[in-house]
Amino acid sequence: MKANTYRNKKYNLLGVGTISFGIAVNVIISYVSYKLDLPIFLDTIGTIIVAAMGGLFPGIVTAVVTNLICTVFNDIAAYFGFVNTLVAIYVAWFVRKRSFRKIQNIILFIVVSGIISGGISVLIQWGLFGGPQQDYTLRILSAIGAEDEFYRFFMSLVINICMDIIDKSISIAAALAVIHFIPSKARDIMQEMGWRQRPLSPEEIREMDEHAGKTHHSVKRRMTLMLLAISVALVAIISELGIRLYFDNTKQERMRVATTAADFAASVVNPDMIDSYIEYGKSMSGYKETEEMLRKIRENANGVNYLFVLQYREDGCYTVFDLGDENGNTNPPGSVLQVEASMAPYLSQLLAGEEIEPIETDAINKWALATYSPVRDRFGKTVAYAGAVVSLSYMADYMGNFILRVLLSMSGLFVLILAYGMWYTGAFTTYPINSMALSVEDFIGAGTDQKRLDAAVRKLRALDIHTGDETEKLYKAICDMALNQTEQFRSLRRFSENTVKMQDGLIITMADLVENRDSDTGAHVQKTAAYVKIIVEGLKKKGYYAEKITPKFISDVVRSAPLHDIGKINIPDNVLNKPGKLTPEEYEIIKTHTTAGKEIMEKAISTVEGANYLKEARNMAAYHHERWDGTGYPEGLHGEVIPLSARIMAVADVFDALTSPRVYKPPFTLQESLAMLQDGAGTQFDPKCVEVFMDALPEVKVVLRKYNENVNMEVADE
Structure with a gap:
């Protein structure tokens, strides 16, 4: 808070100093021009400098105060304050939309500002005084013999616009020269002077305005209309009082x-x-x-x-x-x-x-x-x-003329009040609230994604809102709430991750209990889980079964894969580890490991609350021996009626059995194993699962090299 207060004081001092400098430049040059009766006034140089560096409100302050001071030596200066104010508005808009870095932009600014200021000046002169007031204009009109009223007005307009274009050419050149020699750090501070938060880029302001436009009655629009109504009422009341007082007196x-x-x-x-x-x-x-x-x-x-x-x-x-x-x-x-x-x-x-x-x-x-x-x-x-x-x-x-004088005299003050109200509303209310709203929306949109949550909190804290009022208190409360909630999510995630690790450990332990009884499987759990991961990610990459393969499905399948043979825990050792060929009766006993696995998983699902991931473990345990053509067991399911997780496991399980040694056979080569998988595509296996497995051959080789020392990899590398 103390740092913000110090920064605000520093910005305010620099802002006041810059505005004072701009006013001094305007007044001094205007005084010299007036005394020397020059055809140009050059009374907007300071306004251009301040508006280009500090923005709209400082530029308007410079313009209005300049003309108020100039009335000391030039009685009609107050009537032209509105022209100087328009120049400030145009400069601030021009810098924001185009900048003065390109020569074509500078030329465009000179022409447009010259036409605007010159044209309005002529209208004011003819409206208030019935004709031009500058001696050079009168001399030119006399020299060309302009007698017709319309012709005199038209020529006055042309002369004034030409002179104002020359005026603005010199003014912009002088202003840009002064700005060039001002240290970049001071220019940056001036750009940040009006903000009570981290300054927003033009893109961020545009996004914020679009966001505010979605509301029926935005704060900015409501406050602008209110200030406009108050300013108009104020000017009307003052004008009415002035007119009535003048008339009565x-x-x-x-x-x-x-x-x-x-x-x-x-x-x-x-x-x-x-x-x-x-x-x-x-x-x-x-x-x-x-x-x-x-x-x-x-x-x-x-x-x-x-x-x-x-x-x-x-x-x-x-x-x-x-x-x-x-x-x-x-x-x-x-x-x-x-x-x-x-x-x-x-x-x-x-x-x-x-x-x-x-x-x-x-x-x-x-x-x-x-x-x-x-x-x-x-x-x-x-x-x-x-x-x-x-x-x-x-x-x-005279009343109409008097009203026009009052309105012109008050117009600069009217614009100043309106600009101040808009700046104050934007700096202290609109932009801070909209910035918080967008940041909170990002925070909400992050959901449970920890990285996005952390990024949203950093973005929110980077706003650095320091309005010194209730808005700042609200901002700090939102920051604290977002930070606390993010940390709670982090704690919950860690707890969840620990729970998942514990669950995975239990799954591996249960799978090991089965594998340790089977003397022939050899890292079968780890390999089949790796192959399952390769197949399911390949299906997702190709867009197969997109409605089914979600991040949760992938996680559930990969985590549950080790439990696909959990039913073998019910198979007697003499059958499970028989070194020779099984008899038909023994084979029927082996086949019961699918139904036994299904029963074990269903009991686990009903016992362990929230263990939905075990549903895929049940499907794999029960149906990984089903065949695509419907000739498998235990239920003779076919095609896509077979659960997808079981179809994936079928490919992984058979491939590992082919490439691994058994008591009843040596391992097949990689080339032979792949050929058998391809032969079974469309009959024994889901052809899409075989396709993505074949496409991921480099990843398959990595798993084989890690776990299978006996497989013939030379043939596989050919």
């Missing part, structure tokens, strides 16, 4: 300006002259001077685009002063105007000379805010109203 400011302008206008109008102005208009003394003062008030009141003085009577609304709207439309003094629908609710207050609150209306200059200030005579009677109108329509028009 701007509206209050415009209301204050309009109210001040209306109050000021009311103060400069002579209330005693209102009726005269209505009746005689501009010809009345003092009218023009008052109109000029009202004009100056409007000019100095920022945002007020309509200023007037009206008198409300029962028969209508009379114009006193009207400076005209932004289109130059005016109403001459004395004009009787129809009361607008938006003013109807306030008509009684206006006729009574009361003060009214500012009114939002869509009748005057579209969406507007109008304030009214009473013009009172010396007796306090309201004789007219001075009105000032500020348009709110421009605020609605």
Whole structure:
């Protein structure tokens, strides 16, 4: 745990240092480019370095922080943070999928990144500012005489993409040069920085993603969707609050300006002259001077685009002063105007000379805010109203632009939050859990295979998960459980092997009891067992009787082979060891060793629990003298009705009898013995068993040389 903590601190320090270096490179070069008014910015060199070495999240951090710092000297830098973030994402993806080791890959990266960053930059400029912002672009457009709006946009796109391709060419060259001089050990540590376990190869990640894709709702997908929803909601809430705050503040400011302008206008109008102005208009003394003062008030009141003085009577609304709207439309003094629908609710207050609150209306200059200030005579009677109108329509028009600015400013932060959430989920949850799941599946799939179990445990322990939370505790618990279970399997296997050895020893002992009574057999048990092994493995190799020959069948047959003559224990010595030819009666006694062997094995099977391997011993003991053509004994079985183990033993038993000396005969040569086996194929023996025995002649010779000194091997070697 202490080693992991130390390693994490070392990785974190190196990661922070590398990100800081990348940010510093970006900011310094961007500042120089900005001050020198260069046509390229080169503000992604550090981003490329960090993303190529550390991956997605460090690259995005570098991009976002870079643009935040650049806003100190470049006001519009915040709007282009999304472009820098896209470059970081593209670099991380490119390194993972293609790498920068081939020149064609570098060229592809330059072209694609130039098109992406250049194209998006143009869209941002035209969307926010209505046109290009770089001086060199404006000069080129002017030089080529681009007047048409679409043509200007298209040429701006071409110019920016070309410049960005040059920018990315220089940036990737500088970034790769810096990376080349960074020690390989530091690069390796950067690659491992985001992992909280043994770093996974791209192939392992692909396998893990495929494994996770089999689930209905993977943790990675669920967490990504949740973070995406949270990030979108966060950006939406912040944008909504920003817009609402801006709108309310701007509206209050415009209301204050309009109210001040209306109050000021009311103060400069002579209330005693209102009726005269209505009746005689501009010809009345003092009218023009008052109109000029009202004009100056409007000019100095920022945002007020309509200023007037009206008198409300029962028969209508009379114009006193009207400076005209932004289109130059005016109403001459004395004009009787129809009361607008938006003013109807306030008509009684206006006729009574009361003060009214500012009114939002869509009748005057579209969406507007109008304030009214009473013009009172010396007796306090309201004789007219001075009105000032500020348009709110421009605020609605600006809102779309403002929303776009907010979204662009927040986009980098949005991507950063999403990337951090995805990295954190992957590093601390998704990859550790999926790695454990795959390792546990390997462990389960190993079954009782000790080598595979040991390999699965080594693979599991090699994950080295060190998240420092519940995931790490789960990992350690699984490791301990797997290790303990593997050791238990090992102990059980050793116990089983000892049991098997004991059983085999008992089998050999029982076989020796029989063989010691038979003075003529001479290592018959060992030789027949060896021949049985050769035949059964040959059948398996050729695919014969594939449904029958399983690893367990092979083991049972080979282990049980020594018991095939166990029934001879019931044969009297004078018959068993008779040196001469047996009489028909004696031969019938000898034949009973098959049925006696069957009875002995069946009693053993019923007595020894779990001794299923003895079933094949019973079959061999009972039927190894049956013949393929059905003329054998004790039951006259034929063909494949004879148990396979007995058919195998028949070949092994006869071959050993032929090549071994007996009291009644000398051993036949190998060539003679093999000829007799081949003659008996299809009549006495299963032809497939004879075939695989003949094919394994080199192995047969090894057994003969080991046990049979009297066999004529010279003939056999010819």
